[in-house]
Amino acid sequence: AQTVTQSQPEMSVQEAETVTLSCTYDTSESDYYLFWYKQPPSRQMILVIRQEAYKQQNATENRFSVNFQKAAKSFSLKISDSQLGDAAMYFCAYQSGGSNYKLTFGKGTLLTVNP
Amino acid sequence: NAGVTQTPKFQVLKTGQSMTLQCAQDMNHEYMSWYRQDPGMGLRLIHYSVGAGITDQGEVPNGYNVSRSTTEDFPLRLLSAAPSQTSVYFCASSLAGVQETQYFGPGTRLLVL
Numbered sequence: 001a002q003t004v005t006q007s008q009p010e011m012s013v014q015e016a017e018t019v020t021l022s023c024t025y026d027t028s029e030s031d032y033y034l035f036w037y038k039q040p041p042s043r044q045m046i047l048v049i050r051q052e053a054y055k056q057q058n059a060t061e062n063r064f065s066v067n068f069q070k071a072a073k074s075f076s077l078k079i080s081d082s083q084l085g086d087a088a089m090y091f092c093a094y095q096s097g098g099s100n101y102k103l104t105f106g107k108g109t110l111l112t113v114n115p
Numbered sequence: 116n117a118g119v120t121q122t123p124k125f126q127v128l129k130t131g132q133s134m135t136l137q138c139a140q141d142m143n144h145e146y147m148s149w150y151r152q153d154p155g156m157g158l159r160l161i162h163y164s165v166g167a168g169i170t171d172q173g174e175v176p177n178g179y180n181v182s183r184s185t186t187e188d189f190p191l192r193l194l195s196a197a198p199s200q201t202s203v204y205f206c207a208s209s210l211a212g213v214q215e216t217q218y219f220g221p222g223t224r225l226l227v228l
Binding site: 004033037042043044045046047050052091093095096097098099100101102103104105106107108 | 146148150155156157158159160163165173174203205207209213214216217218219221222224
């Protein structure tokens with residue numbers, strides 16, 4: 001079974017600074033997808049960024065980028081120019097590339113943005 | 116499009132009561148699923164459906180029933196609520212194909228006393 005580990009229960013960053021959230025995963029599969037979801041206090045799960053394992057290029061979405069290290073099974077999220085609205089719980093998630101739609105989530109990292 | 120909608124937003128139940136959590140989507144998504152989120156944990160899959168008339172169990176199915184009579188709706192039933200089912204419940208949906216992004220509803224907070 002796949003597992004996802006987020007080793008940082010809490011992180012904080014100053015507004016306009018950069019922060020990196022860590023995620024590691026364990027799998028024996030070669031085809032899979034990785035995601036970062038943001039959960040603000042409203043509880044809504046919002047997709048931040050996704051990475052296909054077969055792509056070597058790291059995904060980017062505006063101020064959000066990932067560092068995908070397939071051999072090390074590492075998938076970190078970098079938030080640049082942090083904004084107060086980035087404060088939220090962030091979840092790393094894994095999905096198999098087979099016929100299984102199941103998302104396996106980490107326990108989350110609570111990000112605080114200080115003004 | 117309303118996206119994925121869930122009702123109610125919050126519900127209090129007594130142990131042994133039954134209820135149905137509603138989930139609907141208007142995006143013609145074939146795949147729908149239910150997750151629960153407990154404090155200090157990520158989301159865990161309860162049940163899922165790859166199309167009308169097809170359902171299957173996820174990681175934590177005990178105590179829950181589902182059915183999928185239409186593409187749009189995927190209700191989650193608690194037949195006899197237990198305090199261990201106190202949680203936040205999320206419904207998600209996507210187009211067919213594991214490469215498709217899953218979209219989540221706003222969640223239902225359930226408290227079982």
